[in-house]
Amino acid sequence: MHCVIVGFSVASYNGIKRIYTSERANEAHNINPYLMDAPTIFIESRKKPLCSVPMITKGCQPTDGGNLIIEDSELEEFLQKEPNAKQYIKRLVGAREFINNQKRWCLWLVGVSPAELRKMPLVMQRIEKVREMRLNSSDPGTRKLADTPTVFRETYNPKSFIIIPSASSERRKYIPLGFLGEETISTNLNLIIPDATLFHFGILTSNVHMAWMRAVCGRLKSDYRYSKDVVYNNFPWPTPTDAQKAKIEQTAQAILDARALYPDASLADLYDETTMPPELRKAHQQNDKAVMMAYGFWGKLNSEPACVSELMKMYQEKIGE
Secondary structure (H helix, E strand, C coil), X not given: CCCCCCCCXXXXXXCCEEEEECCEEEEECCECCCCCECXXXXXXXXXXXXXXXXXXXXXXXXXXXXXXXXXXXXXXXXXXXXXXXXXXXXXXXXXXXXXXXXXXXXXXXXXXXXXXXXXXXXXXXXXXXXXHHHHCCCCHHHHHHHHCCCXXXXXXXXXXXXXXXXXXXXXXXXXXXXXXXXXXXXXXXXXXXECCCHHHHHHHCCHHHHHHXXXXXXXXXXXXXXXXXXXXXXXXXXXXXXXHHHHHXXXXXXXXXXXXXXCCCCHHHHCCCCCCCHHHHHXXXXXXXXXXXXXXXXXXXXXXXXXXXXXXXXHHHHHCC
């Protein structure tokens, strides 16, 4: 349970302002709507990124009644009966599958000819069920999708992308991000950044971005709810030197290398604060330092609220307020 008590007044207040964290009280120059010592601003929804960075979008929404999806437990039997479908099956990941390394599959029939489809009776049965489900929907948009029952609502399949789970546990210091390729389809329960680089990964997985996320994101219960229009599109990115950018790319790769040392572990295992491997924690700490240096924060800021306060000042400057 969360209890927040806020007092409002039209009169100015010139007394001492304090922000309480547990038993500690810190004096503040200004307490903003995010209960931080920072400018009074509101982070509003934005359709495009504030800075010159790749566009972010949600993954592909099936809207199929489950008929284009193949559970791992039924995959072997399905392929025994319909072996020609193997080349059209891809790994499917929502937030749960990505974080917990759970296997799930889907029929990815984008561009497959009708002649080829008609050679696969079990696939045709599933397609017809998708069509029926969409036709029977009360939503006009879903009924329109009945015209294309072979494919998901969205059909983009980038060669490489960063994946960000839309929901993640508040117990994690870092939301587990990752790189995936065209052999995997992300559902709409994740956000994806096509053609993103190691530099982008390094910034997004850093403590700087995580501090921003914790301050401005929505919540599902108490868990983080990452938003493209509020969290990502409003995030103030640094302007690093070539050397600083190269260092962030190096530390970002070190994070991926540290994960690879434990191929049997899921991201849920790796990012549990109790079981996080020392190599991974060290890699994140080095990446945090590299990103802090790119912002000019290293050696100057020693708390997450102070970091967010500076980011909000950067945000305010970029939007021209």
